[in-house]
Amino acid sequence: DIQIWQPGILRNTDYLNPGPAKLLAATLDKDIKIFKEGGVLPELWHWLYFLPVDRQSDLSADGHPIKGHFIPPVGAGLLRKKL
Numbered sequence: 001d002i003q004i005w006q007p008g009i010l011r012n013t014d015y016l017n018p019g020p021a022k023l024l025a026a027t028l029d030k031d032i033k034i035f036k037e038g039g040v041l042p043e044l045w046h047w048l049y050f051l052p053v054d055r056q057s058d059l060s061a062d063g064h065p066i067k068g069h070f071i072p073p074v075g076a077g078l079l080r081k082k083l
Contacts (some may be wrong), residue, residue, distance in 0.1 A: 001062040012050045012052070013050075014049045014050045014051075016041075016049050017037070018035040018036060018037060018039070020049065021035045021041060022035050023046055024045065024048060052065070068078060
């Protein structure tokens with residue numbers, strides 16, 4: 001039932017090495033020396049980490065997982081009407 005549906009909890013782990021943060025800092029012309037192991041990331045930079053790992057065969061044509069996690073179990077027509 002759509003009224004009681006809630007997505008499950010997703011848990012993911014990742015090793016936060018400074019490499020991706022240094023690459024983004026360089027792209028944004030920021031000082032890369034501030035990124036050290038155990039340091040604090042600027043807001044939203046955590047998006048560089050904890051990325052999903054899905055097999056190609058588990059992805060739909062739009063690149064999202066076929067078995068979606070955060071979309072309620074409704075038909076496409078009903079979802080379109082809600083938007």
